[in-house]
Amino acid sequence: MKSSALKHIRTVFSALVLLLFAFLFIDFRGILGENTFGPILYLQFVPSLLKFIIAGVATATGFMVVIALTLLTGRTYCSFLCPLGILQDGISRAGGLVKRRFRRYGYKKPYTILRYFILVLTAGILLLGGVYVLTILDPYSTFGRFMTYFGKPVVLVINNLLAALLGKFDIYALYRVDIKPFELAAYIIPVAFLFLIGFLAFRYGRLYCNTVCPVGTFLGLLSKLSLFRVRFEEDKCTRCGRCAMACKSSCIDFLNKHVDVSRCVNCFNCIDSCKENGMSYGLVRLKHKEKVESPADASRRSFITGSLVLLAGGTQLVRAQNTNVPIPTKDSTVKEDRLYPVSPPGSIGLASYTSRCTACALCVTACPTSVIQPSVNEFGFAGIMQPRMDFHKGFCNYDCNRCTDVCPTGAIMPLMMEAKQLTQLGKAVFIKDNCIVSTEKTACGACSEHCPTKACHMVTFEGNLLIPEVKDDICIGCGACEYACPTKPYKAIFVDGNPIHEAALKPETKKLETVPGDFPF
Amino acid sequence: MKRRNFLRSSVGAGLAAGAFMSFGRYEKALAGKPLPAGANYDLVAVMGGEPAAMFDMGIQALGGMGTFVGKGQKVLVKPNIGWDVVPEKGGNTNPALIRRIIEHCFRAGAKEVYVFDNTCDNWIKCYKNSGIEQAVKDAGAKIVPGNSESYYQEVTIPNGKKLTKTKVHELVLSSDVFINVPVLKHHSSAMMTGALKNMMGVVWDRAYWHRNNLNQCIADYALYTKKPSLNVMDAYNVMMRNGPRGVSKEDLSNMKSLMISTDWVAIDAAGAKMMGKEPSSIEHIALAAGMGIGKMDLASMNIHRMKM
Numbered sequence: 001m002k003s004s005a006l007k008h009i010r011t012v013f014s015a016l017v018l019l020l021f022a023f024l025f026i027d028f029r030g031i032l033g034e035n036t037f038g039p040i041l042y043l044q045f046v047p048s049l050l051k052f053i054i055a056g057v058a059t060a061t062g063f064m065v066v067i068a069l070t071l072l073t074g075r076t077y078c079s080f081l082c083p084l085g086i087l088q089d090g091i092s093r094a095g096g097l098v099k100r101r102f103r104r105y106g107y108k109k110p111y112t113i114l115r116y117f118i119l120v121l122t123a124g125i126l127l128l129g130g131v132y133v134l135t136i137l138d139p140y141s142t143f144g145r146f147m148t149y150f151g152k153p154v155v156l157v158i159n160n161l162l163a164a165l166l167g168k169f170d171i172y173a174l175y176r177v178d179i180k181p182f183e184l185a186a187y188i189i190p191v192a193f194l195f196l197i198g199f200l201a202f203r204y205g206r207l208y209c210n211t212v213c214p215v216g217t218f219l220g221l222l223s224k225l226s227l228f229r230v231r232f233e234e235d236k237c238t239r240c241g242r243c244a245m246a247c248k249s250s251c252i253d254f255l256n257k258h259v260d261v262s263r264c265v266n267c268f269n270c271i272d273s274c275k276e277n278g279m280s281y282g283l284v285r286l287k288h289k290e291k292v293e294s295p296a297d298a299s300r301r302s303f304i305t306g307s308l309v310l311l312a313g314g315t316q317l318v319r320a321q322n323t324n325v326p327i328p329t330k331d332s333t334v335k336e337d338r339l340y341p342v343s344p345p346g347s348i349g350l351a352s353y354t355s356r357c358t359a360c361a362l363c364v365t366a367c368p369t370s371v372i373q374p375s376v377n378e379f380g381f382a383g384i385m386q387p388r389m390d391f392h393k394g395f396c397n398y399d400c401n402r403c404t405d406v407c408p409t410g411a412i413m414p415l416m417m418e419a420k421q422l423t424q425l426g427k428a429v430f431i432k433d434n435c436i437v438s439t440e441k442t443a444c445g446a447c448s449e450h451c452p453t454k455a456c457h458m459v460t461f462e463g464n465l466l467i468p469e470v471k472d473d474i475c476i477g478c479g480a481c482e483y484a485c486p487t488k489p490y491k492a493i494f495v496d497g498n499p500i501h502e503a504a505l506k507p508e509t510k511k512l513e514t515v516p517g518d519f520p521f
Numbered sequence: 522m523k524r525r526n527f528l529r530s531s532v533g534a535g536l537a538a539g540a541f542m543s544f545g546r547y548e549k550a551l552a553g554k555p556l557p558a559g560a561n562y563d564l565v566a567v568m569g570g571e572p573a574a575m576f577d578m579g580i581q582a583l584g585g586m587g588t589f590v591g592k593g594q595k596v597l598v599k600p601n602i603g604w605d606v607v608p609e610k611g612g613n614t615n616p617a618l619i620r621r622i623i624e625h626c627f628r629a630g631a632k633e634v635y636v637f638d639n640t641c642d643n644w645i646k647c648y649k650n651s652g653i654e655q656a657v658k659d660a661g662a663k664i665v666p667g668n669s670e671s672y673y674q675e676v677t678i679p680n681g682k683k684l685t686k687t688k689v690h691e692l693v694l695s696s697d698v699f700i701n702v703p704v705l706k707h708h709s710s711a712m713m714t715g716a717l718k719n720m721m722g723v724v725w726d727r728a729y730w731h732r733n734n735l736n737q738c739i740a741d742y743a744l745y746t747k748k749p750s751l752n753v754m755d756a757y758n759v760m761m762r763n764g765p766r767g768v769s770k771e772d773l774s775n776m777k778s779l780m781i782s783t784d785w786v787a788i789d790a791a792g793a794k795m796m797g798k799e800p801s802s803i804e805h806i807a808l809a810a811g812m813g814i815g816k817m818d819l820a821s822m823n824i825h826r827m828k829m
Binding site: 029164170172175177178369397400436440442446448451454458486487488507510517518521 | 566606642643645646650664665668670671672708709711712727728731733737762765768769771773774791794795797804819826
């Protein structure tokens with residue numbers, strides 16, 4: 001196909017995908033239904049891969065579709081389906097507007113060693129059981145963090161201004177939402193990548209995708225075998241170079257009439273830019289094949305050696321992560337002696353959870369009570385940003401299993417409501433010396449008030465005073481008691497995580513005696 | 522009878538009669554019974570009907586809603602919507618009752634009726650699953666969020682012992698009439714929740730109350746100048762244990778009752794009795810009565826009891 005319609009179709013399609021994914025993460029009113037997440041996220045490469053291979057979910061075949069698509073059409077994924085890639089197109093478009101007269105992409109050599117090194121490092125460490133490099137580099141998760149950490153607060157500010165304005169006219173269709181920041185250290189990686197990706201996209205188009213992104217590099221390898229490609233129409237090309245200037249991937253060597261297919265993301269801008277119809281997208285022509293490969297044996301060898309060395313080092317890192325999970329967090333608190341962090345319902349246990357989660361933050365943003373918060377070092381340093389249950393920020397709503405509906409990697413597996421209500425994430429631990437009833441000798445019981453199973457119940461203390469007591473076997477570790485406890489800075493009741501989630505017993509119920517049919521006054 | 526009282530009750534009776542006639546459906550239920558002339562009760566208690574029908578009867582005995590709500594006024598109806606539970610679990614005020622109260626307000630000429638609560642569970646889920654959001658919308662009133670601190674303004678509590686300042690929802694300040702509609706329940710902290718305790722849902726920082734002598738704070742808040750004109754206590758399905766959230770439906774006692782009073786200490790005292798407790802054993806009721814906020818001695822009250 002030579003028509004520039006291709007480019008326009010791509011632009012419209014990818015803009016819609018970008019909007020959809022942005023909405024997925026910004027949807028603070030919980031408009032998207034529980035069954036919408038699966039289909040939307042099905043084709044995201046890394047989540048699907050992890051869900052299929054590590055979590056063993058046989059239906060998570062999206063990554064196979066992407067591989068097949070790439071073998072057929074090249075890196076279509078990167079321009080049509082990857083929200084981070086599309087976001088970068090937006091940024092580089094903005095860069096083009098600012099520097100319209102100066103900015104030209106032009107052909108550049110690939111950073112071959114760097115990109116394959118990153119790919120092998122990521123894959124190698126993943127094979128050894130460490131997900132943390134992927135956590136940092138997975139494009140979908142990076143995009144998710146951008147939206148959750150930066151995009152959503154901006155939208156909330158606008159929402160709150162509008163809500164305040166409408167409120168003046170007695171209209172409450174919009175409501176204000178308090179913006180609560182995460183812990184500061186959780187922002188380090190998202191902020192660094194915002195600057196890195198923002199800068200690279202603004203100045204150099206898809207350089208990040210073709211140098212850093214392991215998915216881009218992997219699909220680039222596959223696309224060397226693809227059937228359909230962007231190609232030169234040799235008889236029509238006048239070597240004017242417009243195509244190369246328009247190429248966000250800087251992968252068109254117009255002098256040699258050669259497109260580096262491993263970096264081409266099928267944006268079709270080149271086809272659109274060519275006045276002579278000298279570029280087209282279609283079945284691969286075999287004679288190009290010879291030119292495509294430009295082997296550099298020396299660099300390949302050093303790359304392979306380097307990768308092996310790194311793999312060896314990576315093993316150590318993996319070990320470090322495995323022994324570090326779960327990490328006791330004794331140092332910072334004196335009285336809340338939490339031995340284990342608490343992972344979300346459906347995550348089965350700390351080890352399986354931390355080996356599957358890429359910290360895309362979708363559960364963080366979807367959680368209606370904000371109890372799911374990015375961790376800092378609760379899961380160990382390698383688990384930074386992987387969400388944990390933070391009962392100082394919220395508690396797990398008894399009749400809610402939204403996080404188990406949204407997780408695309410299988411880190412949080414689906415959990416039916418009834419099963420969720422009997423899944424014990426941890427156990428409440430009461431610290432009498434912190435409790436108002438004991439220290440102030442006044443009534444409190446906020447913990448028991450909030451407890452959905454009455455595992456935390458009130459027993460006689462002194463005089464008429466009642467004091468909490470916890471029944472472990474019916475406690476589900478929802479953290480309502482900890483959240484509601486009014487003591488500062490340490491709570492008088494807290495949930496200590498279960499390293500492997502356990503089954504709680506159902507609270508016993510007894511029939512009440514019938515009531516008298518008359519007023520007792 | 523003082524002239525003022527006579528006028529008030531006559532007007533009340535007139536309005537009530539008007540309201541009564543317009544509720545065609547309930548004409549039968551009340552047919553033959555004389556309209557209350559005095560309407561000077563400390564407490565009206567109704568038993569044996571559905572919540573909405575019991576309210577129709579009860580408010581009638583107090584002279585109708587027109588006694589409390591004037592033409593063109595802004596009314597705040599404050600139910601308990603604290604928990605993300607369905608109406609059958611008795612954790613929140615009955616939605617049908619809320620709907621009927623709103624309808625009475627509009628019939629009495631209210632310009633606008635608002636409903637909100639500062640919930641314990643996630644507020645969106647509470648509003649929705651309690652059935653109250655729908656009931657409010659069906660009745661043509663406005664359900665207002667209470668989830669953000671920016672909706673709350675600081676006020677001072679005159680003569681509060683422990684609670685001297687607190688942030689209350691802007692609707693409490695901006696409404697002309699305030700109707701308090703608690704649901705009667707067992708409560709693990711305050712022993713019982715009723716009219717006085719329901720005010721923990723109009724303030725922002727409840728934890729402060731818990732830290733600073735909960736029962737005293739509950740009583741102190743009742744000193745705040747903006748008091749409910751009317752308290753309606755839903756005692757239809759009363760949670761007798763495991764309150765205030767409840768664990769199962771078996772915690773409920775189907776009392777099919779409703780109390781109405783302008784005295785929120787009196788209505789709480791009646792609630793305590795309904796739950797089989799002495800009012801004086803509920804600390805915040807005893808404290809409030811001791812501070813002169815209302816009466817808790819049920820024997821000395823003019824109580825109008827009705828059965829359906």
